[in-house]
Amino acid sequence: MVITGVCLLAFLVVLCFFLGYMERKVAAFMEIRLGPNRVGPKGSMQIVADTVKLLFKEGLTPDGADKFLFNLAPFIVVITSMLVVAPIAYARDFQLWDINIGVLYVSSISSMAVIGILMAGWSSSNKYSLIGAMRSGAQIVSYELSIGLSLISIVILSGSLQLSEIIESQANGWWIFKGHIPVIISFVIFIIASTAEINRAPFDLTEAEQELTGGFHTEYAGMKFAMFLLSEYINLFVVSAIAATIFLGGWMPFHIGGLDAFNHIMDYIPSSIWFFGKTFLIIFIIMWFRWTFPRLRIDQLLNLEWKYLLPISMVNILLVTAMAIMGWHF
Amino acid sequence: MLLGQDHITEEGEFVINMGPQHPATHGVLHLKIGLDGETIKKIEPHLGYIHRSIEKMCEQLSYRQFIFTTSRMDYLSAHINNQACVLAVEKALQVEATPRAKAIRVLMAELTRLASHQLWWACMGLDLGAVTPFFYAFREREAINTIIEETCGTRLTQNYMVPGGVMMDIHPNFQKRVKEVLKQIKEKAHEYDELLTGNVIFQQRLKGVGYLSKEDAVSYGCSGPTARASGVSCDVRKLFPYDGYEQLKFDEILNTEGDSWARYLVRLGEMKQSISIIEQLIDNIPEGDFQAKTKNVIKLPKGDFYQRVETARGELGVYIVSDGGATPYRCKFRSPNFSNLSAIPKMAEGAKIGDLVAIMATVDLVIPDIDR
Amino acid sequence: MTNEELKYSITELLPVATYDESGEFLNIIIPSDELIPLMKELRSKKEFDFDYLFCLTCIDWKDHLMMVYHLLSKVHKHCIVVKAKITDIQNPKIESVNCIWKTAELNEDEVYDLFGIRFLNHPNLRRLFLEEDWKGFPLRKNYVDENMIKL
């Protein structure tokens, strides 16, 4: 147990390195430039160089800050995002902790991350940080509702909160195909709301460097700042992995009913490749958002949630429930 | 400044200092903002972080030298600033530039305007959180700067204009290169629309934000695209033509909405007009001298002379008071950004912090022009 | 209106005004205490309608200070330059025109900062560029910078 845990943590760090590199390359691709290309082959060691730089930087604590909370906040943020990784199924029969309330566990733990952000913003004793913290509080609390509702739609269809059972229920087809339009709607809502939940552009109002000069982590430097960065990438991975698991069948291969030969070929592709392929597709989509969209304003952000996403997902839940009762899905 | 009398001291108000080091102010501008939640109640600009007292310096410099200090004011329309000074001196001396020089000046001025608006567009996206447009706009801006560099020798502070004409003739490649760039800009225009103009979030961020009425625009002395977006006709190129603008066909882009979206559209329209002006001129540069004969030491007659030009940001006025000597007795630059800045507190009343960033982006301030 | 007509109408308003037509614009030179009544007329009267104050500055003529206001009418497209003479060099003051043109606020701050002219009834007169404790007014002709390094 302990060994697998340590392995998982090491894997997460490596994963974050890779995501950092991927983000730079995706950004460069979108912005018609090359991206990192000096350190290591094709710039792949750039992120290592950055980490080394951040490690050796002085972790300043401002004079007026509440030192205890200021230093605690990055740990809370990192720990919460690492806790969420536990129940994810990476491949067939490869799941660290198949908790029977997987979906609920994920949404409950991820709701804790906001406390770290609020703590960081408040304890920096910087007005920009405080505004950033307030924004993130309002933002995350409201978008959690939409995430929860869109997850519930699949829980209704599969009849279980357990991630492994949800994956099993997709053996004959992923929910996004089986569930017709209502599931596609909740998938889209999930992607939008989770982009907001993990504070990435166009919902990165909490950091909004052009408005708040960095928002809640304005005062952080060195390793403490790196921890916020680390948690951002872990969150990105977790959100994409959950979306892949719930809507796209996790490690389940792509099958078409009736085409046995095709299905057999699909089965030969290892299940972990299926899982990571889907996850990275969603990660790419979220990165794509970041490098093409301008940022929303805070009132627009809240309007989007309360006036559009939440009513739509509530009606959608009714549709999904009706569909589940009548058995209209495949 | 911070010690002095403070207007934002109301009890219970949340005061933040935007700048002097802030990404959205594009330089060392310091705005003291009184907030109620995220809603802006008051803004007080504090200036002087890069004040170089150019007006005082000009009093020590000859009429050939003082022109070049103005490149450092609005460094994004350096050519046009130089042009204003040169025209003021020419007006006082009653010398006229040669036709070839005039055409070159207009070409350079419009290229500068185009490049300046490209930079504005780039930073506009950046300020609203979209990083990618920056690189697209810079692709074209760099090409323009390269053309300017080929002829003038520098990319930013060109110092190309002299009284009576321009400093040297254009590079042989100039016409060819300019046509190439224009073609490129036209081909890539749809990318601009796809990236920002057509984006719903972007439109929502600008529409109805930072409204400036026509009366206020006039009263605050706004000029350039900022005022034209409020329906004030103020294009100096149309109203008080200089250097042969009267012979060129172009429209003054007007919009009556007065919000940030209107300012955005006006600037986009101006880019198209600049392209059309360049196209009209590029094949019709008259042959002849590029410089009219002037004396080595220029002495202006006694009196005061005022010359205005249209820079990328509005009306730049050069006011020279001469006592008959070889240096200006008093030199005043009426800078467009200074007046436009004074309208920002009015525009941002009741807006959010994010709106203030959008407003500053659409007004397109260049701080060295304010802190002359 | 042409310059002649402007001159005629203004003489009716303010007989003490003197004129200078050597330059591009019509220059009206008035004593500083007559400024506000004249400016209010220039702004509000329909036939003048000078709504655009496009340049506000000051000139130090050593024995007196001259405030210069460049005015333009967006409606009638005529220009005028009003020059207000301030004779008290030691303690110069003049009425603020901020109540007529709002652009005057920052411009007058600038003039106060660099010339030391106090504007009466100005909403927020402060040193705009220089620090509060800066000694002297740099654009005055008699200003000596002790810290300047001679080249």
Added chain:
Amino acid sequence: MSASTIIFYILSAIIVGGGLLAVTARKIFRAAVFLLFSLIGIAGLYFYMNYEFLGAVQIVVYVGGIIVLIIFSILLTAESGSDMKKPALSRILFSALATIFACALTLWLIKQHTFHVNESTIIEPSVRNIGRQMLSTTEHGYILPFEVVSILLLAAMIGCIVIAIKIKPKT
């Protein structure tokens, strides 16, 4: 002492310590954070007992909901950063007495009650059972209607606040 017991004591220490620090902290923001630790400890206790559903609900409701609301309202108050005044001695005394009384009462009740292990009907605490129980109409049923009523009350409360709130006159 087995590892399990050690974990139990660690969790208990977090709960008790967090609670104590929450009431003694001088800064209101810190008090909220210590309360958060205490509540997380309780959730940990639920997980420790394999009541995962309860644990997750504890986190969703108390940590994700109530603590965030508390912190949020603290941020909105003006002097969240400064130390609070020391309470009067009489208040300390009375609250100490009240705490001791409540503690004694709880301990006494636990002492009175004889816990007997019910081995015949072990109800599996799965979500399915919880859901069934919520909708059941037998004994111990009608939980969902009960919860719905409480949501109704909450909505009424919010409505009251919205009606009672003063909108600042625009100047």
